[in-house]
Amino acid sequence: MRRIDCIEPFRVMQLLERAKELESTGRKIVHMEIGEPDFLTPHSVIEAAKSHLDNGDQFYTPSTGAPELQQALSQWYRDEYGVTIDSKRILITPGTSGAFSLIYAVLLEAGESVLLSDPGYPCQRNFIRLAGGTPVNVPVGPESRYHLSSDLVQQRWQTETRAAVVINPGNPTGTLIKPDELKRIASACREREGYLISDEIYHGLTYGIEPPCALQFNNSAIVVNGFSKRWAMTGWRIGWIIVPETLIDACRRVMQNIFIAAPTLSQYAAITALKEKAAVESMRLAYNERRQFLLRELPKLGFEIVVEPQGAFYIYANVAKLTDDSHSFCWKLLEERGVAITPGEDFGAYQSDRHVRFSYATGMDELREGVRRISAL
Numbered sequence: 001m002r003r004i005d006c007i008e009p010f011r012v013m014q015l016l017e018r019a020k021e022l023e024s025t026g027r028k029i030v031h032m033e034i035g036e037p038d039f040l041t042p043h044s045v046i047e048a049a050k051s052h053l054d055n056g057d058q059f060y061t062p063s064t065g066a067p068e069l070q071q072a073l074s075q076w077y078r079d080e081y082g083v084t085i086d087s088k089r090i091l092i093t094p095g096t097s098g099a100f101s102l103i104y105a106v107l108l109e110a111g112e113s114v115l116l117s118d119p120g121y122p123c124q125r126n127f128i129r130l131a132g133g134t135p136v137n138v139p140v141g142p143e144s145r146y147h148l149s150s151d152l153v154q155q156r157w158q159t160e161t162r163a164a165v166v167i168n169p170g171n172p173t174g175t176l177i178k179p180d181e182l183k184r185i186a187s188a189c190r191e192r193e194g195y196l197i198s199d200e201i202y203h204g205l206t207y208g209i210e211p212p213c214a215l216q217f218n219n220s221a222i223v224v225n226g227f228s229k230r231w232a233m234t235g236w237r238i239g240w241i242i243v244p245e246t247l248i249d250a251c252r253r254v255m256q257n258i259f260i261a262a263p264t265l266s267q268y269a270a271i272t273a274l275k276e277k278a279a280v281e282s283m284r285l286a287y288n289e290r291r292q293f294l295l296r297e298l299p300k301l302g303f304e305i306v307v308e309p310q311g312a313f314y315i316y317a318n319v320a321k322l323t324d325d326s327h328s329f330c331w332k333l334l335e336e337r338g339v340a341i342t343p344g345e346d347f348g349a350y351q352s353d354r355h356v357r358f359s360y361a362t363g364m365d366e367l368r369e370g371v372r373r374i375s376a377l
Protein backbone atom coordinates (compact mmCIF):
# COMPACT_ATOMS: atom_id res chain seq x y z
CA MET A 1 0.00 0.00 0.00
CA ARG A 2 1.28 3.50 -0.72
CA ARG A 3 2.14 5.56 2.34
CA ILE A 4 -0.60 8.12 1.74
CA ASP A 5 -3.24 5.39 1.62
CA CYS A 6 -2.43 4.56 5.25
CA ILE A 7 -3.34 8.05 6.46
CA GLU A 8 -6.72 7.91 8.17
CA PRO A 9 -9.11 10.84 8.27
CA PHE A 10 -10.10 12.27 11.62
CA ARG A 11 -13.52 10.63 11.72
CA VAL A 12 -15.07 13.11 14.12
CA MET A 13 -14.76 15.70 11.37
CA GLN A 14 -17.61 13.96 9.56
CA LEU A 15 -19.70 14.25 12.69
CA LEU A 16 -18.72 17.89 12.99
CA GLU A 17 -19.67 18.53 9.37
CA ARG A 18 -23.08 16.99 9.97
CA ALA A 19 -23.47 19.10 13.12
CA LYS A 20 -22.72 22.22 11.05
CA GLU A 21 -25.25 21.11 8.45
CA LEU A 22 -27.91 20.72 11.15
CA GLU A 23 -27.01 24.14 12.55
CA SER A 24 -27.45 25.69 9.12
CA THR A 25 -31.06 24.51 9.21
CA GLY A 26 -31.57 26.38 12.48
CA ARG A 27 -31.05 23.54 14.96
CA LYS A 28 -29.05 24.26 18.08
CA ILE A 29 -26.27 21.70 18.57
CA VAL A 30 -24.43 21.17 21.84
CA HIS A 31 -20.75 20.65 21.05
CA MET A 32 -18.89 18.30 23.36
CA GLU A 33 -16.74 16.77 20.63
CA ILE A 34 -14.12 19.44 20.04
CA GLY A 35 -10.81 19.47 21.88
CA GLU A 36 -10.22 23.18 21.51
CA PRO A 37 -10.41 25.73 24.35
CA ASP A 38 -13.53 27.90 24.12
CA PHE A 39 -11.70 30.78 25.85
CA LEU A 40 -10.10 33.69 24.09
CA THR A 41 -6.32 33.99 24.25
CA PRO A 42 -5.33 36.03 27.35
CA HIS A 43 -5.56 39.77 26.76
CA SER A 44 -1.89 40.41 27.64
CA VAL A 45 -0.81 38.06 24.85
CA ILE A 46 -2.99 39.79 22.28
CA GLU A 47 -1.65 43.19 23.33
CA ALA A 48 1.93 41.93 23.05
CA ALA A 49 1.24 40.61 19.56
CA LYS A 50 -0.24 43.96 18.49
CA SER A 51 2.79 45.88 19.63
CA HIS A 52 5.19 43.46 17.93
CA LEU A 53 3.19 43.89 14.75
CA ASP A 54 3.51 47.68 15.08
CA ASN A 55 7.26 47.26 15.59
CA GLY A 56 7.58 45.45 12.28
CA ASP A 57 8.41 42.06 13.80
CA GLN A 58 7.42 40.21 10.67
CA PHE A 59 10.64 38.61 9.52
CA TYR A 60 11.75 35.00 9.80
CA THR A 61 13.39 34.07 13.07
CA PRO A 62 16.22 31.49 13.12
CA SER A 63 14.81 28.08 12.17
CA THR A 64 15.11 26.70 15.68
CA GLY A 65 13.20 29.70 17.07
CA ALA A 66 13.58 33.23 18.40
CA PRO A 67 16.42 33.02 20.97
CA GLU A 68 14.35 35.21 23.36
CA LEU A 69 11.57 32.60 23.41
CA GLN A 70 14.03 29.72 23.76
CA GLN A 71 15.58 31.49 26.76
CA ALA A 72 12.18 32.35 28.26
CA LEU A 73 11.20 28.66 28.01
CA SER A 74 14.46 27.55 29.57
CA GLN A 75 13.76 29.86 32.54
CA TRP A 76 10.15 28.62 32.63
CA TYR A 77 11.35 25.00 32.98
CA ARG A 78 13.57 26.06 35.86
CA ASP A 79 10.66 27.77 37.63
CA GLU A 80 7.97 25.21 36.79
CA TYR A 81 9.82 21.90 37.20
CA GLY A 82 13.21 22.75 38.67
CA VAL A 83 15.03 21.37 35.61
CA THR A 84 17.92 23.12 33.89
CA ILE A 85 17.79 22.89 30.11
CA ASP A 86 20.14 24.64 27.75
CA SER A 87 17.94 26.94 25.67
CA LYS A 88 19.55 25.57 22.46
CA ARG A 89 17.80 22.25 23.13
CA ILE A 90 14.38 23.95 23.01
CA LEU A 91 13.24 24.14 19.40
CA ILE A 92 10.23 26.28 18.50
CA THR A 93 7.75 24.64 16.13
CA PRO A 94 4.47 25.47 14.39
CA GLY A 95 2.27 23.88 17.08
CA THR A 96 3.09 20.58 18.73
CA SER A 97 1.88 19.07 15.46
CA GLY A 98 4.94 20.66 13.83
CA ALA A 99 7.09 19.14 16.58
CA PHE A 100 5.78 15.67 15.83
CA SER A 101 6.27 15.85 12.08
CA LEU A 102 9.81 17.08 12.79
CA ILE A 103 10.84 14.46 15.31
CA TYR A 104 9.57 11.44 13.40
CA ALA A 105 11.28 12.70 10.24
CA VAL A 106 14.52 12.90 12.24
CA LEU A 107 14.24 9.63 14.17
CA LEU A 108 12.70 7.08 11.84
CA GLU A 109 14.03 4.98 9.00
CA ALA A 110 11.63 2.86 6.97
CA GLY A 111 10.41 -0.07 9.01
CA GLU A 112 11.34 1.36 12.39
CA SER A 113 8.57 1.49 14.93
CA VAL A 114 7.18 3.57 17.76
CA LEU A 115 5.06 2.32 20.68
CA LEU A 116 1.78 4.15 21.27
CA SER A 117 -1.18 3.61 23.55
CA ASP A 118 -4.53 2.53 22.12
CA PRO A 119 -6.64 4.57 22.86
CA GLY A 120 -4.48 7.57 22.12
CA TYR A 121 -4.21 10.82 20.20
CA PRO A 122 -4.92 9.66 16.63
CA CYS A 123 -2.62 12.01 14.69
CA GLN A 124 0.43 10.31 16.25
CA ARG A 125 -0.07 7.18 14.19
CA ASN A 126 -0.31 9.19 11.01
CA PHE A 127 2.77 11.30 11.69
CA ILE A 128 4.74 8.07 12.16
CA ARG A 129 3.37 6.55 8.96
CA LEU A 130 4.15 9.69 6.97
CA ALA A 131 7.76 9.43 8.11
CA GLY A 132 7.84 5.83 6.83
CA GLY A 133 7.71 4.28 10.30
CA THR A 134 5.34 1.80 11.84
CA PRO A 135 3.07 2.75 14.74
CA VAL A 136 2.62 -0.11 17.21
CA ASN A 137 -0.69 0.40 18.96
CA VAL A 138 -0.58 -1.17 22.40
CA PRO A 139 -4.03 -1.81 23.93
CA VAL A 140 -4.33 -0.16 27.34
CA GLY A 141 -7.17 -0.08 29.84
CA PRO A 142 -8.06 1.11 33.32
CA GLU A 143 -5.38 -1.12 34.92
CA SER A 144 -2.66 1.21 33.61
CA ARG A 145 -4.90 4.30 33.75
CA TYR A 146 -5.14 4.03 29.91
CA HIS A 147 -1.40 4.64 29.51
CA LEU A 148 1.62 2.64 28.44
CA SER A 149 3.23 1.11 31.52
CA SER A 150 6.88 0.11 31.93
CA ASP A 151 5.82 -3.57 31.70
CA LEU A 152 4.05 -2.95 28.40
CA VAL A 153 7.01 -1.00 27.04
CA GLN A 154 9.35 -3.86 27.94
CA GLN A 155 7.05 -6.52 26.52
CA ARG A 156 6.40 -4.74 23.23
CA TRP A 157 9.85 -3.28 22.52
CA GLN A 158 11.49 -4.90 19.46
CA THR A 159 14.91 -4.42 17.91
CA GLU A 160 13.43 -1.99 15.36
CA THR A 161 11.63 0.08 18.03
CA ARG A 162 12.99 3.62 18.34
CA ALA A 163 10.68 5.24 20.86
CA ALA A 164 7.64 5.03 23.12
CA VAL A 165 5.16 7.88 23.33
CA VAL A 166 3.24 8.96 26.42
CA ILE A 167 0.60 11.67 26.49
CA ASN A 168 0.28 12.82 30.07
CA PRO A 169 -2.47 13.80 30.88
CA GLY A 170 -3.99 11.71 28.13
CA ASN A 171 -6.18 12.44 25.16
CA PRO A 172 -8.88 10.99 25.00
CA THR A 173 -8.85 9.90 28.64
CA GLY A 174 -7.70 12.90 30.70
CA THR A 175 -5.95 10.46 33.04
CA LEU A 176 -2.46 10.85 34.45
CA ILE A 177 0.40 8.39 34.69
CA LYS A 178 1.62 7.85 38.24
CA PRO A 179 5.02 9.62 38.61
CA ASP A 180 6.75 6.36 39.65
CA GLU A 181 5.43 4.62 36.56
CA LEU A 182 6.62 7.45 34.33
CA LYS A 183 10.03 7.11 35.94
CA ARG A 184 10.05 3.37 35.19
CA ILE A 185 8.99 3.96 31.58
CA ALA A 186 11.80 6.52 31.23
CA SER A 187 14.31 3.93 32.52
CA ALA A 188 12.92 1.20 30.24
CA CYS A 189 13.41 3.42 27.18
CA ARG A 190 16.91 4.45 28.29
CA GLU A 191 17.95 0.84 28.91
CA ARG A 192 16.93 -0.01 25.35
CA GLU A 193 18.80 2.99 23.96
CA GLY A 194 15.55 4.34 22.61
CA TYR A 195 13.65 7.54 23.26
CA LEU A 196 10.79 8.40 25.53
CA ILE A 197 8.64 10.98 23.74
CA SER A 198 6.45 12.79 26.24
CA ASP A 199 3.54 14.91 24.99
CA GLU A 200 2.93 17.38 27.82
CA ILE A 201 0.51 19.69 26.00
CA TYR A 202 -2.09 19.32 28.77
CA HIS A 203 0.31 20.15 31.59
CA GLY A 204 -1.10 23.05 33.56
CA LEU A 205 -4.62 21.77 32.93
CA THR A 206 -4.70 19.36 35.83
CA TYR A 207 -6.91 19.32 38.87
CA GLY A 208 -5.50 18.55 42.27
CA ILE A 209 -2.23 17.08 40.97
CA GLU A 210 0.76 18.40 39.05
CA PRO A 211 2.51 15.86 36.83
CA PRO A 212 6.28 15.82 36.59
CA CYS A 213 8.04 16.64 33.34
CA ALA A 214 9.64 13.54 31.78
CA LEU A 215 12.98 15.38 31.79
CA GLN A 216 13.00 15.10 35.57
CA PHE A 217 13.50 11.34 35.10
CA ASN A 218 15.41 11.05 31.86
CA ASN A 219 17.54 13.91 30.60
CA SER A 220 17.42 12.56 27.06
CA ALA A 221 13.62 12.31 26.97
CA ILE A 222 12.06 14.20 24.09
CA VAL A 223 9.42 16.56 25.48
CA VAL A 224 6.75 18.12 23.30
CA ASN A 225 4.52 20.93 24.48
CA GLY A 226 2.73 23.97 23.09
CA PHE A 227 0.62 27.02 23.69
CA SER A 228 -2.63 25.72 22.17
CA LYS A 229 -4.34 24.32 25.25
CA ARG A 230 -3.09 25.82 28.51
CA TRP A 231 -2.85 29.31 27.00
CA ALA A 232 -5.86 28.96 24.64
CA MET A 233 -3.75 29.74 21.57
CA THR A 234 -4.74 27.03 19.06
CA GLY A 235 -4.81 29.25 15.98
CA TRP A 236 -1.45 30.87 16.76
CA ARG A 237 0.25 27.60 15.77
CA ILE A 238 3.05 27.64 18.25
CA GLY A 239 4.70 24.87 20.22
CA TRP A 240 8.11 23.52 21.15
CA ILE A 241 10.15 20.37 21.42
CA ILE A 242 13.07 19.67 23.75
CA VAL A 243 15.62 17.31 22.23
CA PRO A 244 18.93 15.89 23.41
CA GLU A 245 21.98 17.85 22.27
CA THR A 246 22.86 15.09 19.79
CA LEU A 247 19.66 15.65 17.79
CA ILE A 248 19.78 19.46 17.53
CA ASP A 249 21.72 19.61 14.28
CA ALA A 250 19.51 17.06 12.50
CA CYS A 251 16.38 18.86 13.74
CA ARG A 252 17.73 22.22 12.58
CA ARG A 253 18.37 20.91 9.08
CA VAL A 254 14.86 19.48 8.82
CA MET A 255 13.31 22.67 10.25
CA GLN A 256 15.19 24.85 7.76
CA ASN A 257 13.72 22.81 4.96
CA ILE A 258 10.17 22.08 6.05
CA PHE A 259 9.06 25.14 8.10
CA ILE A 260 11.87 27.71 7.72
CA ALA A 261 10.62 28.92 11.12
CA ALA A 262 7.54 28.99 13.36
CA PRO A 263 5.30 32.09 12.96
CA THR A 264 7.29 35.12 14.17
CA LEU A 265 4.41 37.05 15.73
CA SER A 266 3.26 33.99 17.65
CA GLN A 267 6.77 33.39 18.95
CA TYR A 268 7.00 36.90 20.42
CA ALA A 269 3.47 36.72 21.82
CA ALA A 270 4.35 33.39 23.45
CA ILE A 271 7.03 35.09 25.56
CA THR A 272 4.26 37.14 27.17
CA ALA A 273 2.06 34.05 27.51
CA LEU A 274 4.72 32.42 29.71
CA LYS A 275 4.39 35.35 32.14
CA GLU A 276 0.58 35.28 32.19
CA LYS A 277 -0.56 33.50 35.33
CA ALA A 278 -3.98 34.92 36.31
CA ALA A 279 -5.88 34.26 33.06
CA VAL A 280 -4.42 30.76 32.78
CA GLU A 281 -5.44 29.94 36.32
CA SER A 282 -8.98 31.22 35.83
CA MET A 283 -9.39 28.99 32.75
CA ARG A 284 -8.11 26.02 34.72
CA LEU A 285 -10.62 26.67 37.50
CA ALA A 286 -13.45 26.94 34.97
CA TYR A 287 -12.46 23.60 33.39
CA ASN A 288 -12.39 22.00 36.80
CA GLU A 289 -15.92 23.19 37.58
CA ARG A 290 -17.11 21.69 34.29
CA ARG A 291 -15.23 18.46 34.96
CA GLN A 292 -16.83 18.09 38.38
CA PHE A 293 -20.27 18.71 36.91
CA LEU A 294 -19.84 15.98 34.28
CA LEU A 295 -18.27 13.54 36.74
CA ARG A 296 -21.41 13.95 38.83
CA GLU A 297 -24.00 13.85 36.03
CA LEU A 298 -22.71 11.38 33.42
CA PRO A 299 -22.77 8.26 35.64
CA LYS A 300 -26.45 8.99 36.37
CA LEU A 301 -27.07 8.66 32.63
CA GLY A 302 -25.31 5.29 32.33
CA PHE A 303 -21.83 6.51 31.31
CA GLU A 304 -19.28 4.68 33.38
CA ILE A 305 -16.13 6.62 34.25
CA VAL A 306 -13.74 3.93 35.37
CA VAL A 307 -10.64 6.03 36.05
CA GLU A 308 -11.23 9.58 37.23
CA PRO A 309 -9.72 12.02 34.72
CA GLN A 310 -7.54 14.56 36.51
CA GLY A 311 -6.35 16.54 33.54
CA ALA A 312 -6.95 17.97 30.05
CA PHE A 313 -10.62 18.65 29.24
CA TYR A 314 -11.80 15.17 28.40
CA ILE A 315 -13.82 12.40 29.96
CA TYR A 316 -13.53 8.93 28.44
CA ALA A 317 -16.62 7.00 29.34
CA ASN A 318 -17.53 3.36 28.98
CA VAL A 319 -20.94 3.10 27.29
CA ALA A 320 -21.37 -0.69 27.54
CA LYS A 321 -24.55 -0.20 29.60
CA LEU A 322 -26.05 1.92 26.82
CA THR A 323 -24.83 0.36 23.58
CA ASP A 324 -22.37 -2.06 21.99
CA ASP A 325 -21.81 0.31 19.08
CA SER A 326 -20.52 3.70 20.16
CA HIS A 327 -20.30 4.92 16.55
CA SER A 328 -24.05 4.52 15.94
CA PHE A 329 -24.74 5.79 19.45
CA CYS A 330 -22.91 9.07 18.77
CA TRP A 331 -24.62 9.56 15.40
CA LYS A 332 -28.01 8.88 16.96
CA LEU A 333 -27.27 11.34 19.75
CA LEU A 334 -26.42 13.98 17.17
CA GLU A 335 -29.39 13.36 14.87
CA GLU A 336 -32.04 12.87 17.54
CA ARG A 337 -30.87 15.07 20.42
CA GLY A 338 -28.47 17.51 18.78
CA VAL A 339 -25.55 16.61 21.03
CA ALA A 340 -22.11 15.98 19.50
CA ILE A 341 -19.62 13.70 21.30
CA THR A 342 -16.74 11.66 19.85
CA PRO A 343 -16.95 7.88 19.33
CA GLY A 344 -14.09 5.74 20.63
CA GLU A 345 -13.07 4.67 17.10
CA ASP A 346 -11.31 8.00 16.61
CA PHE A 347 -8.71 7.06 19.21
CA GLY A 348 -7.92 3.48 18.29
CA ALA A 349 -9.42 0.03 17.93
CA TYR A 350 -9.19 -1.42 21.43
CA GLN A 351 -12.70 -1.56 22.92
CA SER A 352 -13.50 1.54 20.92
CA ASP A 353 -17.08 0.43 20.25
CA ARG A 354 -17.69 0.63 24.00
CA HIS A 355 -16.26 4.09 24.61
CA VAL A 356 -16.96 7.73 23.85
CA ARG A 357 -15.09 10.94 24.64
CA PHE A 358 -16.73 14.02 26.11
CA SER A 359 -14.88 17.31 25.79
CA TYR A 360 -15.69 20.01 28.33
CA ALA A 361 -13.98 22.75 26.37
CA THR A 362 -17.37 24.43 26.31
CA GLY A 363 -19.36 26.55 28.77
CA MET A 364 -21.41 25.34 31.76
CA ASP A 365 -24.72 26.31 30.12
CA GLU A 366 -23.89 24.14 27.12
CA LEU A 367 -22.89 21.25 29.33
CA ARG A 368 -26.12 21.50 31.37
CA GLU A 369 -28.14 21.55 28.16
CA GLY A 370 -26.17 18.59 26.79
CA VAL A 371 -26.83 16.54 29.92
CA ARG A 372 -30.52 17.47 29.82
CA ARG A 373 -30.81 16.35 26.20
CA ILE A 374 -28.94 13.08 26.72
CA SER A 375 -31.18 12.22 29.67
CA ALA A 376 -34.15 12.48 27.32
CA LEU A 377 -32.68 9.98 24.81
Ligand SMILES: Cc1ncc(COP(=O)(O)O)c(C=O)c1O
Pocket residue numbers: 035094095096097098121167170171199201225226227228234238239
Ligand atom coordinates in the same frame (compact mmCIF):
# COMPACT_ATOMS: atom_id res chain seq x y z
C1 LIG B 1 -2.42 15.14 22.85
C2 LIG B 1 -2.31 16.21 21.81
N1 LIG B 1 -1.11 16.50 21.30
C3 LIG B 1 -0.98 17.43 20.34
C4 LIG B 1 -2.06 18.14 19.87
C5 LIG B 1 -1.85 19.16 18.77
O1 LIG B 1 -1.85 20.47 19.22
P1 LIG B 1 -1.22 21.71 18.46
O2 LIG B 1 -0.68 21.27 17.17
O3 LIG B 1 -2.34 22.71 18.33
O4 LIG B 1 -0.14 22.22 19.38
C6 LIG B 1 -3.33 17.89 20.38
C7 LIG B 1 -4.52 18.60 19.86
O5 LIG B 1 -5.65 18.28 20.13
C8 LIG B 1 -3.45 16.89 21.39
O6 LIG B 1 -4.64 16.59 21.93
